[in-house]
Amino acid sequence: MAKKVAAESAPKLKAGSLRIGLFTDTYAPQVNGVSISLQLVSEGLQRRGHQVTIFAPRIPGYKDDQPGVVRLPSLKYLNDPPIYVAVLGTPRSTWSLTRKHFDVLHAHSPLTVGLLAYFTASTKNLPLIYTYHTSITDYTHYLKVIGGTGVIRHAARWFSTTSTNLGDQIVVPSPKFQRLLLEQKVTKPIVTIPNGIDLSNFKTAKNPTSFRNKLGLKPDAQILLSVGRVDPEKRLDFLIDAFARMANQIPEAQLVFAGDGNARKKLEAHAANTNVNDRIHFLGMVNRAELPDLLHDASIFLSASTTEVHPISVIEAIASSLPLVAVQDEAFEGMIVENENGHLTPLNVDVFSQTLVKLLSDPEKLKRYGKRSAELSENFSIEGQVRTLEHLYMEAILQNWRGSLVSRISARLKF
Numbered sequence: 238m239a240k241k242v243a244a245e246s247a248p249k250l251k252a253g254s255l256r257i258g259l260f261t262d263t264y265a266p267q268v269n270g271v272s273i274s275l276q277l278v279s280e281g282l283q284r285r286g287h288q289v290t291i292f293a294p295r296i297p298g299y300k301d302d303q304p305g306v307v308r309l310p311s312l313k314y315l316n317d318p319p320i321y322v323a324v325l326g327t328p329r330s331t332w333s334l335t336r337k338h339f340d341v342l343h344a345h346s347p348l349t350v351g352l353l354a355y356f357t358a359s360t361k362n363l364p365l366i367y368t369y370h371t372s373i374t375d376y377t378h379y380l381k382v383i384g385g386t387g388v389i390r391h392a393a394r395w396f397s398t399t400s401t402n403l404g405d406q407i408v409v410p411s412p413k414f415q416r417l418l419l420e421q422k423v424t425k426p427i428v429t430i431p432n433g434i435d436l437s438n439f440k441t442a443k444n445p446t447s448f449r450n451k452l453g454l455k456p457d458a459q460i461l462l463s464v465g466r467v468d469p470e471k472r473l474d475f476l477i478d479a480f481a482r483m484a485n486q487i488p489e490a491q492l493v494f495a496g497d498g499n500a501r502k503k504l505e506a507h508a509a510n511t512n513v514n515d516r517i518h519f520l521g522m523v524n525r526a527e528l529p530d531l532l533h534d535a536s537i538f539l540s541a542s543t544t545e546v547h548p549i550s551v552i553e554a555i556a557s558s559l560p561l562v563a564v565q566d567e568a569f570e571g572m573i574v575e576n577e578n579g580h581l582t583p584l585n586v587d588v589f590s591q592t593l594v595k596l597l598s599d600p601e602k603l604k605r606y607g608k609r610s611a612e613l614s615e616n617f618s619i620e621g622q623v624r625t626l627e628h629l630y631m632e633a634i635l636q637n638w639r640g641s642l643v644s645r646i647s648a649r650l651k652f
Contacts (some may be wrong), residue, residue, distance in 0.1 A: 255287045256631055258339045260354035261321055262346035264293035265301070268522065269466060270549045271345060271370045274432050279305075281433075281623035291336070292350055293415075294323040309333075309350065315499075323349045335360040341630045345370060347400035355403045364633035367404025369414055398423055406633055408626075410547030412568035423455060428629060431571070432547045433622030436614055439556035440534035449534050452493070452518055459490045459597055461533035464528070464550045465542075467498035472541035472564070474507050475586065479519060479541075482590035484513040487597050495520045495531060532557035536603065537596065540564065541582070546574075556614040560606035562592055571616060578609040 259279060268561070279289045283305075292399075294311035296319075300307070302415070309323040311455035312399050335357045343366040344354035349490060376588050398421045401407055407427045409415045450460065463476055473494060480492040494517075501519065508517040523531055537555035538561045545551075545568035554561060555572055559587050561579035563569055573579045580596065582588045 252456070253356045254340075255282075255283060255634075256338060256340045257287055257289050258292065258337075258342045258357070259289060260292045260342065260344045260350045262294060262348045262350045263320075264291065264306075266296060266299050268525075270432075270546070273525075273549055274370075275345060277434060277619045278623060278626065281619045282627070285623060285627065287627075290339070292323075292334075292353065294321040294350065296321055309353070320601075325353055325354070327348060331356070339363055340578065340634055341366065343626075344404065351400065351403075358405075362637070364630075364631065364637040365403070366406050366408060366633060367401060368408040368410070369418060370410070372545065378380035381510075387595065388408045394421060397421055401425070405615065405637070406629065408629070411568055411630065412570055414546055416567075430622060430625050430629070431617055432549050432552060433617050434549060434552050434556065436556045436618050439532065439553050439614075441612075441641070442530045444527075444530045446534060447527070448493075448520075448531045452491070454491055455489070457489055459487060459536040460534060461490060461492045461537050461539055461593065462491070462495065462531070462554075463539045464495045464523075464554070465494050465506060465548070467494065467501040469500050471498075471500075472540060472543075472584075473496070473500070473504050475541040475564070475584070475589070476539055477504070477508050477511065478586045479590040479593065479625055480517065481511040482515055482586060483594045484516060486594050490593075490597060491516050493518045493520060493531075494521045494534070495528075497522050500591070527599050528553065529557060531560060536561055537562055537593065540566075540569075541589075542566070543583070545569070552614060552617045555610035556617075558607040558611045559611060560596065560603055562589065562596065564589070572613060574613065578606045578613060 254353055259275060261271065261275055262276060263269060265272060275291065279291060282289050289305055291306045292309060294307065294376060295308035296311070300411070308325050311321040311323050314322045331353070334353070341364050342354050342358045344351040345368050354365060357363070401418060401423045402425055404425055407418065407423065407425050409418065409427060410428050410430065410432045412429055414434045415429050446456070449456070456459070461480065463470060463473060476492065483492060489633055504520060508514050511517070532554060538551070538559045540548070540551065540561070540563035541565060543566045545566055551561065551569065551572050554579065560571050562574055563579065563581055564584050565581040569581065573581055575581055580592050582592050
């Protein structure tokens with residue numbers, strides 16, 4: 238009899254039948270690693286036949302061009318760039334949301350939308366997966382005046398641990414964050430699932446030399462490229478200082494920044510104070526459809542950030558066969574291999590600049606490193622990421638069902 242009850246109650250775990258809720262505090266039209274990753278994951282899951290609903294803050298004036306996106310009431314948190322955070326709304330709207338049916342929920346933020354995922358999972362007795370995308374303690378400086386205090390950093394660490402432990406299973410994009418969460422005493426099971434991209438989009442350029450032409454650069458100009466948010470934690474001023482130190486040794490070198498953020502004006506002023514300002518270029522936001530063209534026009538990809546998790550921009554760079562030079566950080570594990578496709582240096586301007594000079598002066602090494610980058614990128618496909626997530630979802634559903642069955646049997650025995 239028990240077998241019959243189990244068979245009738247067991248969830249249907251056939252591939253293509255899952256109803257998945259993705260909860261995030263950042264999504265289109267915002268452009269950042271989390272937003273891009275979510276779009277790729279959502280599209281990948283849907284291609285495999287799953288039903289995906291994304292819950293994200295409402296952005297005034299923006300209308301989604303894809304179905305399955307639920308926008309939540311929001312308030313503006315920052316002006317430059319504009320960032321909105323969701324509010325949970327009235328009890329009626331929250332109750333209406335929890336009435337929707339899902340097989341599994343996946344939170345991508347610890348803030349209001351992440352809490353909504355937790356409340357929904359608790360109400361519906363659904364499994365909750367939580368991806369830890371950002372080290373909260375690295376971003377307390379966004380809290381004006383009090384952000385740098387020890388009290389705030391301690392509170393951020395407590396919040397990070399507490400919010401992460403709300404998930405039934407925790408996903409981290411890199412081993413770096415698995416180690417971080419273990420240090421923070423996170424007790425829930427942690428699995429590492431690297432970010433992935435559609436590699437085919439970055440193998441070739443549709444319009445070769447298009448960005449060189451836009452910038453008026455000669456065919457032999459060597460482009461040192463940085464792609465991403467222009468914010469203080471990215472340490473883009475370090476890249477300018479390093480470029481200024483080596484620019485005279487490589488006269489044809491150019492430094493190009495693609496991206497925008499609240500530090501751009503300050504960064505442009507910093508560049509203006511160098512003697513190579515005419516060789517430093519700020520493109521602002523680049524259309525993602527044109528990004529492969531930019532990457533293929535570049536010679537080396539640069540990063541000075543030590544707050545990365547598993548940067549999609551670096552995956553895109555290696556998929557585009559670019560060598561890399563970056564400041565040492567565990568986030569690049571598996572993507573940048575010393576003396577194979579690039580170099581990792583200390584946070585030292587002189588060492589970084591001389592590393593660039595040596596690499597730019599060795600065309601054969603540049604070619605060899607680029608080939609190796611393309612090989613390493615095969616480990617970071619969106620197809621692989623989605624298949625791993627799909628397996629994790631099914632496992633979480635089964636564990637949740639087993640736990641619910643045990644609870645029901647225990648309740649009946651007590652009765």
